[in-house]
Amino acid sequence: MKPLGRKEIALRVIEKLKELKGHLSQDFKNKRKNIPFFVVDDLLPANWCTEINEAFPDTSKMVLKKSIREHKFVGVQMDEYEQLIEEVTYAFQDKRVVDLIGEICGIDKCYADASLYAGGISTMIENQFLKPHLDNSHDQNEKNGVCLICFITLLQIGRRPLAEILRSGQMA
Numbered sequence: 501m502k503p504l505g506r507k508e509i510a511l512r513v514i515e516k517l518k519e520l521k522g523h524l525s526q527d528f529k530n531k532r533k534n535i536p537f538f539v540v541d542d543l544l545p546a547n548w549c550t551e552i553n554e555a556f557p558d559t560s561k562m563v564l565k566k567s568i569r570e571h572k573f574v575g576v577q578m579d580e581y582e583q584l585i586e587e588v589t590y591a592f593q594d595k596r597v598v599d600l601i602g603e604i605c606g607i608d609k610c611y612a613d614a615s616l617y618a619g620g621i622s623t624m625i626e627n628q629f630l631k632p633h634l635d636n637s638h639d640q641n642e643k644n645g646v647c648l649i650c651f652i653t654l655l656q657i658g659r660r661p662l663a664e665i666l667r668s669g670q671m672a
Contacts, residue, residue, distance in 0.1 A: 504548060504584055509591035516543050517600050524604045538604065555582040559623055571628045576620035585621060 517524065520540060527538040544552075561580065562573035578586035591597070593612040602610035624630065 504551065504587060506587040506591040506594065509544070509548070509588050510594035510597050512544060512548075513591060513594075513597050514600060516540060517597070517604065521600070521604055525606070528605050536605070552584060552588055555584040556621070556623065557581045557585065559625070562621075562623060569631045571624075572630055573623045573625075573628075574620055575622075576616055578616070578620075581621075589616070589621060 517540065524538040524540065528536045557575055557580070559573045562575040565572055565574050575581065578589060595612065598610045598612045602608065622630070
């Protein structure tokens, strides 16, 4: 079987977002607790998620971030991990994906963070967390001002769908 590449992953993301665009736009407008967001369950096929999960680096190859706002492992050096991790990360930086998310959210100009200045990969194990916060990240050269949108991709395998958890307001 041919390894997954960023173009193939981006195409699948685009197809799924286009399929749900009207619903996602409405979901985004229906702010919960004054925070606009949308969630897409099953964005990628389950077998792709399993493959990505298996390629994810061990926490020993990541950096532990521990503060009042977060307790998680992070990684940004994509070339240190399996190629699939880089491919899936940059698939979400594809201009077509970014533009479509902008359309869904009603934002005229969205920009990818190709340098991953404000991004990368994260792993959270039991009792780790990322507290809700406003993300006012900017690019490293401060050309683009504040970050307009934060797009988080979660791989949950064998758990309650994230959309169901977020819409219910029960994060347990």
